[in-house]
Amino acid sequence: MFIGIFLVLTWFVLLIRYPSKALPISGAALFSLALVALWVVWMDNREAHQLARLEMRIAYDPQGCPADRPLRLNLNNGNSVPMLELQWQVAAYAPGENVNLAENLYTAPRYRGPGELQAGADWQDCLPLPALRPGYRPQTLEFRAERLQGSFSK
Missing domain, CATH: 2.60.40 (Immunoglobulin-like)
Incomplete structure (x- = not known):
C-alpha cells in the first residue's frame, strides 16, 4: 500500500511540474487500462453466457x-x-x-x-x-x- 501511495504522489507531482509531458503519458496509460478492463469484462460475460447454455x-x-x-x-x-x-x-x-x-x-x-x-x-x-x-x-x-x-x- 505504501508503494501505491508513493506512486500516486509521484505521478501527481510530475503532472503538476511537467504537465506537457505527463498529461499525454497519463492519457495513454488510462486508455490502455480502459481497454484491458473492457476486455476482462467482455471475457467474463462471454464465459457466463457459455456456462448458462450448459x-x-x-x-x-x-x-x-x-x-x-x-x-x-x-x-x-x-x-x-x-x-x-x-x-x-x-x-x-x-x-x-x-x-x-x-x-x-x-x-x-x-x-x-x-x-x-x-x-x-x-x-x-x-x-x-x-x-x-x-x-x-x-x-x-x-x-x-x-x-x-x-x-x-x-
Whole structure:
C-alpha cells in the first residue's frame, strides 16, 4: 500500500511540474487500462453466457448408480464450441425451499466434468452425495449444480 501511495504522489507531482509531458503519458496509460478492463469484462460475460447454455440435471438415483455415488448427472453442452473443463459444487434443497442443505465446509468436494465435451454432446455420470445436514434424507431433496467454473475453446 505504501508503494501505491508513493506512486500516486509521484505521478501527481510530475503532472503538476511537467504537465506537457505527463498529461499525454497519463492519457495513454488510462486508455490502455480502459481497454484491458473492457476486455476482462467482455471475457467474463462471454464465459457466463457459455456456462448458462450448459444443461445440468442432477437426480438421486440409487438404483441406476453405485451405492457410493448415488447422484445421476446428465450434462448437455448447448454451446457452439467445445467445453474444455468444468467444475461445480452440488447443493441440496427441500422442495419449495431456498436453503442449501448440503454442508458447505472448506473440505466440501468440487466436482469435475468430463474434460473436453463437444458442442451439442451429452455426458452422464454418477456422483458422490455431498454431506447433508443432519435429519435430511437424500430421496426427499432436489440437487442442483452451483458455483460453476469452466472454460471453452475459442
